[in-house]
Amino acid sequence: MVETTLHNPDAISTAEEARAIRLTRARRRSRNNIFRHIFLIICSLIMIYPLLWMVSASLKPDNEIFGTLWLWPSEFQWNNYVEGWDALVVSFSRFYMNSIIITVLSVIGNVISCSFAAYAFARLEFNGRNIWFSLMMMTLMLPYHIVLIPQYLLFLQLGWIDTYLPLVVPKFLATDAFFIFLMVQFFRQLPRELDEAAMMDGCSPFKIYWAIIMPLSIPAMATAAIFSFIWTWQDFLGPLIYLNDVKDYTVPLALRMFLSQDSVSLYGEMFAMSVLSIVPIFLFFVIFQRLIVQGIAMSGLK
């Protein structure tokens, strides 16, 4: 091979041509790469702009907030955070407490009850399993607003209005079909022989769920926990309907109170509190998404 290249002038020119082509290609590739990056950076800026705007608005003086698109405040109003915390009739400490109670209970309720239901659908034999499953899936198609009024009437009859019960108790009754579906899909891909081995090892169906299925389903559980946290934390309609006493308000309801129709709205303070309100979601996501990755690596079933 070397010899032919040395003694054949054609071969030399071919080799040079090939080299030239390779170089042009490499150049073109790096140019494409630069364009791709610029495009993606612009897209991400557009996506993140509202968030940045909110953060900047929380630091601007009130008259600057809606006046300009520019993000940098002329003067940093750190006071918005201090004043915002106690600006309303009840302190934000209280609102956070309320939100945390409702959210934590909802996450626990959803994860436990939905995984129970999912385990039953995925593994246990019972009459009409397929019918019940399709019925459950059908509830996914129902918009929340349709069940709103009957639900309200039901809780009114039970005397639960103005308590957290309507917001929390349903979560313990596996009412969220989306999570059940998510977990059923996950459980189904776990090999049945694991259940059978556990059965031979003397496990009851509950023990199989608790000792085998549950630890292997951490990714699904973490996903459900994250979504459940986010949706409950930012839920506005539910608390708005069922809670009347300001002392029981959750964070999203409290934020709404900054906007008043008859007096001056405290925009700076409102945005400051809005920024703080997304901190728990952010932290929760960071912690739990690690579980998803870990869980997937751990189960390594094959």
Next chain:
Amino acid sequence: MAGVSLKSVNKKYGTVEAIHSIDLEVNDGEFLVLVGPSGCGKSTLLRMIAGLEEITDGTISIEDRVVNDVPASQRNLSMVFQSYALYPHMSVRKNLAFGLSNMKMPKPEIERRVADAARILQIGELMERKPRQLSGGQKQRVAIGRAIVREPQLFLFDEPLSNLDAELRVQMRVELAGLYNRLGTTMIYVTHDQVEAMTMATRIAVLSNGHLEQLGTPFELYNFPQNRFVASFIGSPKMNMLEAEAKGGAVELADFGSLPLGDGVSDGSLAVGVRPSQFLVGDEGDVHASGKITLVEYLGSEMFIHVQLASGRVMMVQAPGHSVYKLGDEIRLGISRRAAHYFDSAGLRVPLFDKQDS
């Protein structure tokens, strides 16, 4: 240790009958292999004994106790699964101890048993690992270990070696046989691999389409197959079957000519089975035919020769590895009537020369 007894055991999925009324006695301390082609119901039968599958009809008893309605965990047996089914989130030690701690066994006893199993299977240094960090052979050992620690009366194996590569399979086969000799516990072993069946079994049960075709020692199955299915299923390469017509105490074979069989044979169609190793090359034997070699498969210690006879039928012949047959050669084959197997029109064995043979 315990014997297992199946009495007219039956299994239906809807209207489809998967197991047709099987009677089977497994003796105490026996290594019984259930063998058959895929879909013959051997795994189903094993799972029924294990208690993972309900039986539609009949009774299963283990050591004289009817266990039809006894849950799997209380039948005092252990099962090794084809996929091993180790708990991925538990260390090897926990995998072994899990069943025992479910039985509320005292800690020191659990530790003793786990240590024993680890020693027997030489998995001591793997104890803290997770299953995903083990190779196929190691997983297999842990799976067997999980069965051993329970010190059961009965071991069930569901194709435990089928996920291993060929070399490891041979090694694990030897180890399993050693384990059986050491423990002496009754074992029921499902496989589709007849080499596993022949080498390990005390007795083999051959199943096909949910029927028990024959139950016997490997020697009996190979030398006295009771029907055509067993004859062609056991033995590799397959037995050659020559369809023929018997008349007046002799059978008329195409290519080979008339083979006198004596008085024991009644007129009618008769199949003559000759194993590849039972063909005689040259002038030996009672009848002869010549053919042309169409293929030679050389395996080292032996070779398999495909011989096409005048009628076009191809016979498989086994010859020693040092022979010099090559493609296109003419070859003369002989059949000895004592070495052949005979089956009637219903496919059942006609025991013509069995007495003299045994």
